[in-house]
Amino acid sequence: xxxxxxxxxxxxxxxxxxxxxxxxxxxxxxxxxxxxxxxxxxxxxxxxxxxxxxxxxxxxxxxxxxxxxxxxxxxxxxxxxxxxxxxxxxxxxxxxxxxxxxxxxxxxxxxxxxxxxxxxxxxxxxxxxxxxxxxxxxxxxxxxxxxxxxxxxxxxxxxxxxxxxxxxxxxxxxxxxxxxxxxxxxxxxxxxxxxxxxxxxxxxxxxxxxxxxxxxxxxxxxxxxxxxxxxxxxxxxxxxxxxxxxxxxxxxxxxxxxxxxxxxxxxxxxxxxxxxxxxxxxxxxxxxxxxxxxxxxxxxxxxxxxxxxxxxxxxxxxxxxxxxxxxxxxxxxxxxxxxxxxxxxxxxxxxxxxxxxxxxxxxxxxxxxxxxxxxxxxxxxxxxxxxxxxxxxxxxxxxxxxxxxxxxxxxxxxxxxxxxxxxxxxx
Numbered sequence: 001x002x003x004x005x006x007x008x009x010x011x012x013x014x015x016x017x018x019x020x021x022x023x024x025x026x027x028x029x030x031x032x033x034x035x036x037x038x039x040x041x042x043x044x045x046x047x048x049x050x051x052x053x054x055x056x057x058x059x060x061x062x063x064x065x066x067x068x069x070x071x072x073x074x075x076x077x078x079x080x081x082x083x084x085x086x087x088x089x090x091x092x093x094x095x096x097x098x099x100x101x102x103x104x105x106x107x108x109x110x111x112x113x114x115x116x117x118x119x120x121x122x123x124x125x126x127x128x129x130x131x132x133x134x135x136x137x138x139x140x141x142x143x144x145x146x147x148x149x150x151x152x153x154x155x156x157x158x159x160x161x162x163x164x165x166x167x168x169x170x171x172x173x174x175x176x177x178x179x180x181x182x183x184x185x186x187x188x189x190x191x192x193x194x195x196x197x198x199x200x201x202x203x204x205x206x207x208x209x210x211x212x213x214x215x216x217x218x219x220x221x222x223x224x225x226x227x228x229x230x231x232x233x234x235x236x237x238x239x240x241x242x243x244x245x246x247x248x249x250x251x252x253x254x255x256x257x258x259x260x261x262x263x264x265x266x267x268x269x270x271x272x273x274x275x276x277x278x279x280x281x282x283x284x285x286x287x288x289x290x291x292x293x294x295x296x297x298x299x300x301x302x303x304x305x306x307x308x309x310x311x312x313x314x315x316x317x318x319x320x321x322x323x324x325x326x327x328x329x330x331x332x333x334x335x336x337x338x339x340x341x342x343x344x345x346x347x348x349x350x351x352x353x354x355x356x357x358x359x360x361x362x363x364x365x366x367x368x369x370x371x372x373x374x375x376x377x378x379x380x381x382x383x384x385x386x387x388x389x390x391x392x393x394x395x396x397x398x399x400x401x402x403x404x405x406x407x408x409x410x411x412x413x414x415x416x417x418x419x420x421x422x423x424x425x426x427x
Contacts, residue, residue, distance in 0.1 A: 004398040004412065006389030007421035008371055012251035014418035015289075016242045018258055019045040019409045020071065020232035023314075024194040026095040027171040028201055028232060029053045032062060032075035033102035034175060035205060037227030044073045044232055048405045052093045056085055060099065076227075085112040087144065093406070098168060100128060100146060101176035104137050109149040114141075127162055127169030134158040135173070135180055157182030157221055165190050165307040170217075171198055177219040178207040186217040192308040193262045197233045204228035234287050236262045237314045238408060241383055244318045245415065247275045247294040248325065248391045253418055254280070255290045265311050272301045273322060300328035300365065305336050317343045317384035324352040325391060326365035333360040343381035346374040350388055350396065371396035379407035386411070390420055399427075 020043035030053070032039040044050060046068050054064050054073075061081035065074040083103055090096040090113035103110035114125065125146065129139050132148055135155040139148045157180050162169055170189040175198075177184035189195070191213060199212045205228045208220040234257045246253035247270060260267070260279045267277045275294045282288035300323065305313040313336035323330040324347055334340050341361055344354050349372050353364040369392035376382030382403040389396030398404075401424065404411060412422050 001427040002401050002424050003427055004401050005423050005425050006396045008389055008392040010419050010421055012246050012249045012253050012418040015254040015256055016414050017256045018234045018239045021235035022047055022049055022407055024197040025232045026053050027098050027198045030098040030102055031175055033077050034106055035225040036078050038074055038076040040229040041073045042231045044071050045409045047409055049093050056089045056096055080107045083107055083109050083111055087113040090115050098172055101172035104148045105155055105176040105179040112146045114144050127166040128172050131160050131173040134160045155180035157184040159185040161187040167192050170195050178202055180221040184219045189215055189217050201230040234258055240266050240315045241318050243292040244322050245387055246292040248322050248387055250294045252293040257287045258290045259287050269301050269303055274299045298326045300326040300330045302331045304333040314380050317380040318387055321384040321387040323363040330363045331360055342377040343384050346385055350392055373397045376400040376403045379403050
């Protein structure tokens with residue numbers, strides 16, 4: 001067991017290299033099951049969730065060569081040796097369900113444990129199941145497993161309207177449809193940059209997909225997909241997290257490797273809070289550097305989370321940490337997950353003044369947070385406590401740091417490079 005110890009009161013100044021996006025890399029890894037040719041991915045972050053997905057793919061028969069130093073990963077699934085995604089792996093990471101669509105599409109059957117992951121609310125799998133049923137799969141739920149099998153040789157195209165905007169649901173059905181017979185039209189799909197990144201990789205593999213970046217995807221199925229090389233997009237959630245670190249400590253930080261437009265609404269809210277946000281010159285069309293500086297009192301800002309291009313739910317906890325020190329009162333409303341306020345009690349242990357009413361949290365700014373022992377409950381909650389600790393007086397100890405390792409690569413090192421006093425300690 002380990003804990004992260006943060007000594008607050010230091011202003012963050014320096015630069016941070018933003019890693020590849022975990023939420024983009026996971027479906028890209030799963031997409032390797034769709035072909036018997038090699039897929040080469042670069043900018044793949046070294047996170048525990050990535051290692052879990054690689055272990056899952058290894059069990060399905062994928063040959064994997066992951067270079068931790070260069071962050072490149074070569075995958076090839078010449079044949080699928082097992083259609084089973086076991087409970088021991090899937091229970092640790094909800095994104096494991098992303099193998100369901102590719103397995104059924106290429107192999108004709110899949111047995112995938114009902115997923116686990118962060119306990120931040122109900123995330124039903126009906127979008128995945130109902131979509132695959134519409135594509136011609138036969139599905140039963142047996143002993144905690146989703147058992148799917150095609151009645152014919154291949155799935156068949158269909159027109160499907162998702163009942164709710166679902167990122168993993170969109171990704172699973174899009175991957176499955178690439179090898180289906182005929183045309184599939186997916187409506188009310190997620191438009192997140194990570195979904196677009198997957199779609200672009202599938203196109204590079206030979207898939208026929210139009211409507212990328214809109215709420216309607218049209219996929220014309222092909223007989224087979226081929227190999228491809230693809231670079232994982234930068235992690236916009238990590239970029240936003242370190243931007244908030246600069247703001248909450250009244251610092252000045254340059255974020256390297258950021259797609260600025262992917263965070264438009266976040267930059268708008270951060271500027272409203274008083275930060276200066278500047279996109280630095282660089283290659284047109286690609287990732288650039290962004291400078292974030294806070295040299296005034298933190299102003300109150302209201303946010304409402306929502307599907308892209310709305311305010312990301314994955315930045316809600318971090319932004320709440322910032323608002324605990326605002327000069328007024330902020331209303332934060334969570335519309336994606338009904339149980340994503342578990343960090344509130346821990347922030348209050350540090351002196352925050354937060355009142356929850358149904359799906360909203362009223363955050364009244366306080367003059368100072370005070371370090372104490374706190375408990376992480378999910379990936380984003382854990383990092384919100386680190387951010388609060390950076391601004392607090394005295395020392396903050398964050399426990400259950402395995403949550404952090406699921407979504408943040410070398411977080412102590414990156415913060416240390418900007419002047420933070422933070423270390424990981426064995427318990």
